[in-house]
Amino acid sequence: MTIPTPTLRGVARAGVLLAAGVLLGGCALLGGKSRQQGTIYAPEPRVAADARWPTVRWQLSMSPPSAARMIDSLRIAVRPTPNEIQVYKDANWAQRPSDMLEATLLRTLEDSGKIPAVARQGSGISADYKLVLDLRRFEADYAPGAATPAATIEVNAKLLHAQDQQVVAAHTFVQAQPSASTAVPDVVTAFERSLGAISQDLAGWVLTSGDGHERGGVHR
Numbered sequence: 582m583t584i585p586t587p588t589l590r591g592v593a594r595a596g597v598l599l600a601a602g603v604l605l606g607g608c609a610l611l612g613g614k615s616r617q618q619g620t621i622y623a624p625e626p627r628v629a630a631d632a633r634w635p636t637v638r639w640q641l642s643m644s645p646p647s648a649a650r651m652i653d654s655l656r657i658a659v660r661p662t663p664n665e666i667q668v669y670k671d672a673n674w675a676q677r678p679s680d681m682l683e684a685t686l687l688r689t690l691e692d693s694g695k696i697p698a699v700a701r702q703g704s705g706i707s708a709d710y711k712l713v714l715d716l717r718r719f720e721a722d723y724a725p726g727a728a729t730p731a732a733t734i735e736v737n738a739k740l741l742h743a744q745d746q747q748v749v750a751a752h753t754f755v756q757a758q759p760s761a762s763t764a765v766p767d768v769v770t771a772f773e774r775s776l777g778a779i780s781q782d783l784a785g786w787v788l789t790s791g792d793g794h795e796r797g798g799v800h801r
Contacts, residue, residue, distance in 0.1 A: 653678055693788075
């Protein structure tokens with residue numbers, strides 16, 4: 582029995598299908614909306630208090646962090662090149678990044694035992710100081726030439742004295758924790774570390790800056 586020779590058209594069609602399969606495989610982690618709900622991630626880092634943090638006697642209120650719409654999204658943002666933002670396919674946050682930051686920092690300060698009271702703005706507590714946060718970055722960032730991303734979080738913080746609305750201290754914090762691989766679960770684990778580290782930095786800075794103002798010092 583003679584096996585028919587493939588036609589030129591058939592070979593070309595097979596080549597196109599093979600190329601398309603390779604392309605789709607390479608883009609599996611990135612993309613727009615999917616028909617599937619995908620996986621929902623909810624990092625909740627637990628941050629231990631630093632023994633060097635001062636114990637203060639004043640109370641703190643926290644304003645909801647501000648953030649650009651693209652940053653404060655339930656989609657997990659990734660920056661494959663310096664001027665490009667994409668999102669991971671079939672992967673979402675359970676909370677918006679600004680909510681994650683606020684909740685983690687609030688819990689860190691509450692659990693520290695270093696401050697009598699800390700609460701969200703509008704909770705009714707009589708606050709002596711007010712914390713204002715601007716979330717500037719919350720993305721998986723590929724540095725030039727890097728094979729894996731770093732979970733990058735950037736926050737500008739201002740501590741205000743409630744009585745006169747004077748800015749007591751202002752500082753920009755950045756954390757970039759490397760991911761073990763390009764897989765989304767590893768990227769999320771890196772975000773959990775970044776979120777915990779930046780919350781610890783912020784908590785220590787708030788307590789130290791407020792304590793310095795109470796004592797008449799200057800902290801920036």
